[in-house]
Amino acid sequence: MSDASLNTASTAQPGEAGFGDFFALLKPRVMTLVVFTALVGLLAAPVAVHPVVGLAAILFIAVGGGAAGALNMWWESDIDAMMKRTRNRPIPTGKVSRDEAFAFGxxxxxxxxxxxxxxxxxxxxxxxxxxxxxxxVIYTIGLKRWTPQNIVIGGAAGAFPPMIGWAAATGSVSIEAVLMFALIFMWTPPHFWALALFMRGDYDSAGVPMLTVTHGRRATRVHILVYTVLLAALAIGAAFTGIGGPVYLATALVLNALFLRDALAIWRRDEAMAEADNYRIEKRAFRLSLWYLFAHFSAILAEAALRGLGLGAWG
Amino acid sequence: MSFRAQHELHRRRFGRNLGLGLVLAGFVALVFGLTIAKVSDDDFNMPATEQGTN
Structure with missing residues (x-):
């Protein structure tokens, strides 16, 4: 019997969950990203939305994202119990049963x-x-445990909220909505692979076929660089579309230069170098990636606000 | 007569019920606000079956 199974057996006893335990099923930290990007999609759209309708739209998109998180935890409670990062979630600790999580989700x-x-x-x-x-269904139940491209596929799900926000405002999907989708879609792999490089033990023990496990850490470093180059081209190119403008372009140039610098450094390093400084560059790239997405969507929001004031885009 | 200390389970249950109550109250307020926003909209039209009934 492994340590992980011992841990599961000792903690998975049904108890009476508190309000906070159900709230935790919604993955509140992921929800903040969903709320923010959906809000940007809604406000960047060229159609004014009644504030109450906008508030309701963001709330229901957030609840939908939370529901997906709860159903993800329902299905993955076995591997959540094995990973340090996730073993304190409500199902592995026995605060919420799997059936309750499923019904809730x-x-x-x-x-x-x-x-x-x-x-x-x-x-x-x-x-x-x-x-x-x-x-x-496609990511959590279907592909996550089967393919090392799981992060790429899962990234698509996280990329939809700004498109939903845009569709909520306009009733359609245009190139700008697709660009916001693509921005998150291309950002997700380097973000998570940087994390996987320095959280190495977790995914190995859970048996999730992360790229670091199936193709090795060298291949992961190459993948991070390739995705970051593609992401930079996309992010800077978006500056010249309807959601872009000078503020967005300046933001994109600075952040993509920094992200490319880190991706290049990650590519040049080997494991010995990374272990020597306790994955300093990988951790820095991961932290930067969080700011990267926040800054890009803030810039899109700023451009929308400037357009509202008649100072829009490239004049 | 003595009062027994409240069990931790009851505190947790109360917290959950209070939280759910607040969420439901918020939901009712939101649906009410949505209704007002929708019927105040310039594009809002009464269904044909409802027009001229009063």
Whole structure:
């Protein structure tokens, strides 16, 4: 019997969950990203939305994202119990049972989709429904444990919120919405692979086929560089579209230069060098990646605000 | 007569019920706000079956 299975057996006893335990099932930290990017998508759209409708749309998108998180925890409670990062989640600790998590997630998923439809339009609700389906069925149940490209596939689910926000405002999906999707989609792999490089033991012990495990750490370093180069081209190119402008371009130039610098440094290093300084560069790239996404979407929001003041984009 | 100390389970249960109550109250307020926003919209039209009934 492994340490991990001992741990599962000793803690997985059903108890009576508190409010906070159910809230934790919604993955609140991921939800902040969903709320922020969906809000940017909604506000960057060239259609004014009533504030109450906008608030409701963001709330239901967040609840839909949270529902997907709860269903993800329902399915992954076995590997969550094995990883240091996730073993304190409500199901592995026995605070919430798997059945409760499933019922909670399904109820919120259905409610969020129906309410988003009523509050905004069918397209936005359909994309939200697809996002939940994609994240839970295609990624979590289907592919995560089968392919080392799991991070790339999972990234698509996280990339939908700004598109849903845009669709909620406009009732359609345009190139700008696709660009915001692509920005998060291309950002996710280098962000998570940088994490996987310095959280090495966790994914190994859980048996998740992370690229670091299946193809090795050298290949992961190459992948980080390739994705970062593609991401930089996309991020800077977006400056010359409807969501871009001088503020966005300046932001993109600075952050992509920094991110490329770190990706190059990661590519040049080997494991001996990384272990010697306790993965300093990998950790720095991971922290930078968090700021990277926040700054890009803040810049898109700033451009939308400038357009509202008649100071839009490239004049 | 003595009062027994409240069990931790009851505190947790109360917290959960209070939280759920607040969420439901917020949901009702949001649906009410949405209704007001929708019917105040310039594009809002009464369904044909409801027009001219009063």
């Amino acid at each position: 399904m109820t919120l998923a259905v409610m969020s989709v129906v309410m988003l439809w009523l509050a905004t339009n069918l397209l936005a609700a359909a994309i939200l429904a697809f996002t939940i389906f994609f994240y839970v």
